[in-house]
Amino acid sequence: MTNHPQIPPCTWKRPIGLGWEKPYTVRYPSNIDDGPWHGMPIGGFGAGCIGRSSRGDFNLWHIDGGEHTFKTVPASQFSVFESGQAYALSTQPPEDHTLQSWQWYLPSPLSVDGEGMGVRSGTYHALYPRSWFVYENVLKTQLICEQFSPIWADNYQEASYPVAVFLWKAHNPTNAPITISIMLTWENMVGWFTNTLKSPEVKVRDDGSPVYEYLPPWGESQGNYNCLAEDDQYFGCVLGQVSNYQNVQEGDGTWCIATTKNPQVEIFHHSRFNPVGNGEDVWQSFSTDGSLPNYIDENPADENTRLGAAIAVRFTLQPGENLEVPFVLSWDFPVTEFAAGVNYYRRYTDFFGCNGENAWQIATTALKEYQNWRSLIENWQNPILEKSDLPDWFKMALFNELYDLTSGGTLWSAASEIDPVGQFAVLECLDYRWYESLDVRLYGSFGLLMLFPELEKSVIRAFARAIPQSDHRTRIIGYYLTIKSESPHAVRKIAGATPHDLGAPNEHVWEKTNYTSYQDCNLWKDLGCDFVLQVYRDFLFTGANDIAFLADCWDAIVQTLDYVKTFDLDGDSIPENSGAPDQTFDDWRLQGVSAYCGGLWLAALEAAIAISNILTNHRGAEVTEVELQGSIYQGWLNQSKPIYQDKLWNGEYYCLDSESGSEVVMADQLCGQFYARLLSLPDIVPSDRALSALTKVYDSCFLKFQNGKFGAANGVLPNGLPENPNSTHPLEVWTGINFGLAAFLVQMDMKNEAMRLTEAVVRQIYDNGLQFRTPEAITANGTFRASTYLRAMAIWGIYLLIR
Numbered sequence: 001m002t003n004h005p006q007i008p009p010c011t012w013k014r015p016i017g018l019g020w021e022k023p024y025t026v027r028y029p030s031n032i033d034d035g036p037w038h039g040m041p042i043g044g045f046g047a048g049c050i051g052r053s054s055r056g057d058f059n060l061w062h063i064d065g066g067e068h069t070f071k072t073v074p075a076s077q078f079s080v081f082e083s084g085q086a087y088a089l090s091t092q093p094p095e096d097h098t099l100q101s102w103q104w105y106l107p108s109p110l111s112v113d114g115e116g117m118g119v120r121s122g123t124y125h126a127l128y129p130r131s132w133f134v135y136e137n138v139l140k141t142q143l144i145c146e147q148f149s150p151i152w153a154d155n156y157q158e159a160s161y162p163v164a165v166f167l168w169k170a171h172n173p174t175n176a177p178i179t180i181s182i183m184l185t186w187e188n189m190v191g192w193f194t195n196t197l198k199s200p201e202v203k204v205r206d207d208g209s210p211v212y213e214y215l216p217p218w219g220e221s222q223g224n225y226n227c228l229a230e231d232d233q234y235f236g237c238v239l240g241q242v243s244n245y246q247n248v249q250e251g252d253g254t255w256c257i258a259t260t261k262n263p264q265v266e267i268f269h270h271s272r273f274n275p276v277g278n279g280e281d282v283w284q285s286f287s288t289d290g291s292l293p294n295y296i297d298e299n300p301a302d303e304n305t306r307l308g309a310a311i312a313v314r315f316t317l318q319p320g321e322n323l324e325v326p327f328v329l330s331w332d333f334p335v336t337e338f339a340a341g342v343n344y345y346r347r348y349t350d351f352f353g354c355n356g357e358n359a360w361q362i363a364t365t366a367l368k369e370y371q372n373w374r375s376l377i378e379n380w381q382n383p384i385l386e387k388s389d390l391p392d393w394f395k396m397a398l399f400n401e402l403y404d405l406t407s408g409g410t411l412w413s414a415a416s417e418i419d420p421v422g423q424f425a426v427l428e429c430l431d432y433r434w435y436e437s438l439d440v441r442l443y444g445s446f447g448l449l450m451l452f453p454e455l456e457k458s459v460i461r462a463f464a465r466a467i468p469q470s471d472h473r474t475r476i477i478g479y480y481l482t483i484k485s486e487s488p489h490a491v492r493k494i495a496g497a498t499p500h501d502l503g504a505p506n507e508h509v510w511e512k513t514n515y516t517s518y519q520d521c522n523l524w525k526d527l528g529c530d531f532v533l534q535v536y537r538d539f540l541f542t543g544a545n546d547i548a549f550l551a552d553c554w555d556a557i558v559q560t561l562d563y564v565k566t567f568d569l570d571g572d573s574i575p576e577n578s579g580a581p582d583q584t585f586d587d588w589r590l591q592g593v594s595a596y597c598g599g600l601w602l603a604a605l606e607a608a609i610a611i612s613n614i615l616t617n618h619r620g621a622e623v624t625e626v627e628l629q630g631s632i633y634q635g636w637l638n639q640s641k642p643i644y645q646d647k648l649w650n651g652e653y654y655c656l657d658s659e660s661g662s663e664v665v666m667a668d669q670l671c672g673q674f675y676a677r678l679l680s681l682p683d684i685v686p687s688d689r690a691l692s693a694l695t696k697v698y699d700s701c702f703l704k705f706q707n708g709k710f711g712a713a714n715g716v717l718p719n720g721l722p723e724n725p726n727s728t729h730p731l732e733v734w735t736g737i738n739f740g741l742a743a744f745l746v747q748m749d750m751k752n753e754a755m756r757l758t759e760a761v762v763r764q765i766y767d768n769g770l771q772f773r774t775p776e777a778i779t780a781n782g783t784f785r786a787s788t789y790l791r792a793m794a795i796w797g798i799y800l801l802i803r
Contacts, residue, residue, distance in 0.1 A: 004144065006169075007132050008385050010392035011125035012400055012766055014054040016133065017091030017107025018120070023769030027783040030205045031431045034060075034070040034787075036769025037092075040126040041403055042149050045455075046412025046424065047162035047348050048193070048333060051772065052147070054124035056090035056105060056133065063193040064250065065336035065346075066409040066505025067214050068430050073187050074099055075275030075308045078166070078327075081181040081290035082139050086283070089133070089145075091121075099279035103287065106138055126771075128399045129406070130377060141180050141317065142171040150366075150373040151406070152380040153451040156421050158373065160347035160412055163362050165370045166327040172317035181268075181290025181314035184327050185282060186257050187275040188224040188239035188307040192216055193333065194251030198340040200506055208478025208518045209432055212506045217251075225300045226271045226309040229360045234258055234367050235267050236328075237309040238360050242300050248356045250337035256330045256359035259313055260367050264323060268292035268312040272299075275308035282310045290314040326370055330362040336411060342508045347412040347422045354414075384799075394755070394798075397762040401795050402447055403772045408788055409433065411509060412455070423462060423510055424448075424455040425502055429776060429789040434501040434515040436790075438463060439584035442530045442671070443740035443794035450796055453542040457549055460538055462502055463531055464556040466513045470495035478518040479580055479587075490520040496563035498527040498556075519586045525567055525575050525597040526583040528560035529604035533675050536607035539614075540679060541800075547618045550611055557608055558629055564601065565636070574598055574640035577657060585714060587729040592659030593647045599654075599672025602644060602684040605637040606676055641684065653693040654685070656715065664715040664723050664730065665700040668737050669693060674744040678801075691748055697741065698753050702760075706780045711738045711761040732777035735761055736791025743797040751802065758798060765792075 019036075026033035037059060043049030051060025058076045061069040074094035079102070080087055088099070091107035109118030125132040129151035135143040146167040150158035172178045193216055200212040223242040230236065236258025243252055259267065270292045273281040285291050292312050301307050313325050334349045334356050345354050352358040366373075385395055409427035413419070425435035426448075436459050449456045471493035480487035492514050493499055499513035500521035507515065514521055521527065535553045539546060567575035575597065577583065577590035583597050590597065612630030616623050647658040654669045656662045670693055676684050683690065701712040704720025714737065715730035717723055722731050738761045745754035765774050768782070776786035 004132075004134065006146070007125050007134070008127055008381075010385060010395040011127045011132070012396050012771055014124045015108030015120040016122035016124055016135070017055045017105070018109075020769040022782065024778065024782055024784045027777070027779060027785040028207050030207055031785060032068065032787055034773065038772040039124065040128055040131040040400070040772055041407035042147055042164035043406055044149055044151070044161040044163065044348060045159050045405055046346055046410045047160055048331065049406045050164070051407065055092050055107065057092050060407065061193070062407050062409060063331065063333060064195070064216065065411050066427065066433065067193075067195065067216070068409070069216065069218070073189070075185055075187045075279075077185055078145065079183040079185065079286065080139065080143065081183070081286055081314075082141055082178060086287035086290075087138070089135075096276075098276045101278045101280045101283045126400060127381070127396065128402050140174055141178050142173055144169045148374065148377060149406070150369070150376075152376045155376075156452070156454060157351060159452075160351075161362060161366070162332060162348060163328060163330040163366045165366055165373070166329070167370065167374075168325040168327065169322065170317060170325070171322045172319055175319045177316050177318050179290065179314065179316045181286065181312050182325060182327070183282070183286055183292070183310055183312035184257050184329070185273070185275075185308055185310040186239065186255060186329065188221060188226055188255065188309065190224050190239060190241040190253060190255065191220060191251050192218050194249070194337065195506075202506070204476070204478045204481060204517070206482075208482040210478065210515070210517050211433070219306065221301045221306045222303045223300050224307050225298050226307055227298045228269060228271055228296060229256070229258070231364070233261055234364050235261055235269075235311065236360060236363055237269060237271055237311055239307070239309055240357070248335055248354065250335045250343065251333065252335070253331065253333035253356035254359035256328075256363040257309060257311055258328045258330070258360070258363040258367060259311060260326055265313045265315040265325065268294055268314065270295045270310040272297040273308045273310060275306050282308075286312060326367060328363045328366045328370075330359045330366065332356050332359040332362060338505055338508050344411070345414040347414055350414050350422070390802075391755070391759075393759060393762055397766065398795055398799055400771065401774060401793050402451075404774070404788060404790060404793060405448065407772070408790060409505065411435065419458055419461075421454045421458060424458050425509055426790055427788070428501065429786040431786045432516065434504040435509050436462075437501045437516070438498060438527050438530050438534075439500065439524070440736070440791045442534065443736050443797060444791035445534065445793070446800060447793035447796035449538060449541055450800060453538070457538050457542065457546070459502070460531075460534055461549075461552055462510050463498065464535075464553040466499050466502070467497070467531070467556040467560050468495055469493060469513070471512065471514065475517050477520050477580070488520075491522065494522045494563075496559040497522045498531045498560045498563075500524065500527060519580060519582065523579070523582045525564065525577055526600050528564040529597070529600035531560055532557050532604040532607050533600070533679070536611055536679055537675070539611075547614065550615055551619075554611065554615060554626070557611065561604065561608060561633070572639060572643050573636040574601060574643055585729045588715070588727075590657045590660070592657050593644065594657040595648050595654035595666060595669035596671060598644050598648070599670055599684055600675070601672070602637065602641055603672040603676040603681065605633045605640075606681040606684070607679060608633045609637070610679075610681060645685065649689060653696040662723060663717055665696055665718055666715045667697050667701040667712045667741055668714070669697065670744065671740070674740070674747060677747055694744060694748055694750070698745065698750070698757070702757055708756075708760060710764055710778060710780055711735070712741055712757060732779055732785070733761065733764075734777050734791070735765065735774055736776070736789065736794040739792065739794035739798055743794070743801050746798060746801040754798065758795070
């Protein structure tokens with residue numbers, strides 16, 4: 001049972017329960033390392049999400065916006081009964097020795113070679129937003145569970161729903177009837193997902209990053225209750241909590257597990273079992289004949305009690321017969337709280353209301369619509385999956401890297417007059433817990449732009465609103481602590497400076513920006529340029545007709561380019577890098593004019609000139625002011641463009657900068673040229689020089705660095721060796737930078753090289769336990785840094801150029 005026509009051939013696959021001999025481990029002890037048991041997340045954007053690993057356990061809980069909890073909840077589980085045997089469908093028995101009466105599913109052995117070394121018990125497949133468990137060699141029934149949430153492109157409604165569909169397909173391949181029962185048990189976790197520390201203390205940890213404590217009331221279930229819910233079509237159990245508040249608070253709400261009534265099946269229930277006992281209260285009857293005792297108890301839990309609920313569906317398959325049985329898991333926690341008292345309703349409340357009592361309504365909507373949802377997902381994915389010129393590994397990574405839109409601490413607020421589809425944000429990563437870092441999304445936002453353009457533009461509008469703002473609070477800068485030097489006290493946000501990020505979950509996202517304090521981002525030379533380029537890119541790639549979007553951003557463009565120009569200390573119209581690292585490679589000092597920031601400056605000026613021309617053609621009274629501004633930028637561009645060449649071109653590639661004397665070949669040296677071409681702007685460097693530099697990057701940073709095994713290092717000497725063996729960022733392979741570099745290779749007609757580079761990085765991620773937590777950086781030592789990283793969605797930039 002290896003070929004299943006409904007499962008695309010290009011999924012990420014893993015034998016159920018098979019571990020990793022040597023997965024990547026974290027580079028810095030203070031960074032998050034949950035280990036390799038990550039599976040595709042389920043749930044909508046900004047609705048909270050749950051992860052289920054390839055061993056079958058539910059173990060990732062991003063229910064509270066921006067917060068991370070990784071632990072298995074053993075009682076939240078599917079189980080199956082067949083012919084006198086029953087298994088809970090996780091290969092991981094509880095480590096706390098609860099549920100000892102349950103029988104756990106058999107893991108696939110470490111060696112699976114078909115030569116008698118062991119037979120796999122099934123295969124897990126993932127192709128976001130769908131995943132499959134194919135159970136093999138244990139049961140007589142051929143059994144597949146497909147799980148998905150309603151995510152597809154240009155969908156601004158269902159993609160926000162807090163719901164997961166589990167579609168069970170059973171087939172009897174034998175010549176005798178088989179009775180089978182499928183059970184979904186779920187622990188009532190209402191009230192567990194909020195921070196009990198309402199003013200968490202912010203500290204700077206050993207890598208210089210600001211962190212704050214997150215202490216959820218995990219396991220506290222007092223006042224929780226479970227009750228049955230049904231109508232003529234559907235049956236389920238709602239898991240709620242007696243509320244002491246008049247208004248819904250963060251963490252208040254309901255869960256629901258539900259299924260469809262069908263004359264071919266019997267439905268059983270148990271509304272209250274002990275999820276941390278020995279489990280006999282449900283297992284005794286289920287393991288005997290696949291039934292449950294239909295026990296009902298809706299009394300709230302006392303202080304020391306935890307509650308589970310169960311529903312089971314039993315049916316008999318005749319020889320050759322098939323049956324499809326849907327289960328749905330939904331949740332309704334309508335409020336996200338940032339700092340104490342700063343509350344936002346989630347986007348899905350625009351469709352289901354804000355009272356937290358709609359999990360049943362969400363579940364029945366899913367049971368009604370799941371077949372349509374599945375078709376819409378297939379209609380979106382199939383044109384890409386059917387492209388014969390794209391290798392399977394690329395299609396796999398292209399879709400699976402979108403996992404971050406679900407599990408990246410994602411926020412999506414309810415609509416408002418100023419934000420008609422709500423406000424959206426994804427964390428830079430779990431270790432750097434602030435939203436939509438602008439330098440990172442220069443590459444990392446291609447997926448959002450191509451698939452959810454209105455959300456993309458909402459993020460850029462938030463940056464435009466933030467640029468004029470100031471925040472005069474001061475703080476120390478973490479970088480200086482890491483180099484054991486005294487830190488200056490830096491102002492948090494200077495008016496006119498483009499903020500690095502849109503804030504963090506413990507303050508007020510979208511309003512209090514520039515949360516990171518590792519560097520003083522007011523000094524960065526790339527952020528303003530990144531903003532201008534993303535404005536023009538988002539305009540061009542969403543139809544080139546949203547003049548209002550350009551107009552909304554124009555004043556911010558003028559302010560930020562004026563601000564960046566203040567770093568041009570010698571008056572040659574090109575800003576210089578100086579002092580502490582002052583750009584996205586924030587451990588890497590650049591001195592004078594740099595290839596990276598200087599190129600972005602030139603491209604941003606070209607983009608601003610193009611925008612001014614468009615606005616001049618579409619506006620009346622203000623034309624002269626906009627036109628004048630465009631001519632100022634043209635003057636800066638005319639002066640700075642030849643200086644970039646004179647100071648940086650060495651005959652083969654562009655020098656790292658004009659003052660350090662470094663011979664390093666920087667992988668991302670021509671990001672500005674890539675963006676200029678992407679936006680159909682004039683080249684900022686001659687195309688023959690761009691090709692020469694790119695060829696050198698490919699040879700030195702990729703082929704000669706560890707023989708091309710890991711991807712391209714950020715910066716090495718021409719022979720592929722380190723300039724300084726102790727440096728950090730230059731010797732790391734940054735996943736998103738590699739995908740951005742690959743897009744540049746495609747742009748320069750080096751598609752074979754682009755795919756070879758991309759494949760090297762994809763294999764490192766997906767072969768070494770980094771799936772669904774793609775890090776910013778990997779090293780040749782098998783370590784990683786900064787998991788669940790935004791920039792890796794840059795793989796969609798490659799697809800943009802080869803589609």
